[in-house]
Amino acid sequence: MRIAFPLYDGVTQLDLTGPAQLLSRMPDARIDLVAGRMGPFSTDSGFPLHATATFDQVSDADILCVPGGFGTTAAMEDDALIEWVARIGAGAAWVTSVCTGSLILGAAGLLAGYRATCHWAAREHLARFGAIPVAGRVVFDRNRVTGGGVTAGIDFALALIAAIAGEDHARFVQLSLEYDPAPPFDAGSPDRADPATVERYRAMVARLAPDRAERMAGIAARRGFSAI
Structure with a gap:
């Protein structure tokens, strides 16, 4: 079971390491972090992740899993990565993503006509690439499986393991990692967080990705998608 994650600067490490931890527990799993070059790539957590293979060394995978992050837009402008x-x-048997990684799938032409999800603050952009945006923690549409923002990657991975290796094995993985979430606050969704917290997050996005909408529109146009 070959599992390939593309790696790029500015990735959210938990988008990658969360599902990688779980998917590595599938039978005969082999995980590669694949990039245009070997070496370290920056993450949003201040420590790097290192590529294990280059694009020309990985020609196929059973599972493609694309992580997101504030580096997503630049990654979508990287022709070598998108190709x-x-x-x-x-x-791939399974084409998957976590968080804004689904936008990369979209830019690669892999979500046109498919239901898909994303981090709530960027979900609207999926429609630019022909996807059908869905507000869900994990969304299956045929062999496309997309997870919501960041921590949804853990739920996504368990659901994917169940689909591939059966529920018994997924339950075993869940127990082995003691995944028994009980968050101290009920603020993990914009529907439940207080308005001040939501606006604080939106302000951070505006600061870190001030031109995201314009760049997304440009990427979609360059890749042949109709304007919305």
């Missing part, structure tokens, strides 16, 4: 994602996704 690799499109090529691997065309032959």
Whole structure:
């Protein structure tokens, strides 16, 4: 079971390491972090992740899993990365993502006509790439499986393990990692967080990605998607 994650600067490490931890517990799993070069890539957590293979070394995968992060937009503008994602996704048994990684799938032409989710603050952009945005923690549409923001990658991975290796094995993985969430606050969704916290997050996004909407529109146009 070959599992490939594309790696790029500015990735949210938990988007990658969360599902990687769980998916590594599938039978005969092999995980590669694939990039245009070997070496370290920056993450949002202040420590790097290192590529284990380059694009030309990985020509196929059973599972393609694309993580998100504030580096997503730049990754979508990287032709080599998008071409690799499109090529691997065309032959993968499962085409998947976590958080804004679904936007990368979209830019690669892999979500047109598919229901998909994303981090709530960026979900609207999925429609630019022909996807059908859905507000869900984990969304299955045929062999496309997308997870919501960041921590949803853990739920996503368990659901994918169940689909591939059966519920018994997924329950075993859940127990082995003691995944028994009981958050101290009920603020994990904009529907339940107080308005001040939601606005604080939106202000952070505006500061860190001030031109995201314009760049998304440009990427969609360059890749042949109709304007919305």
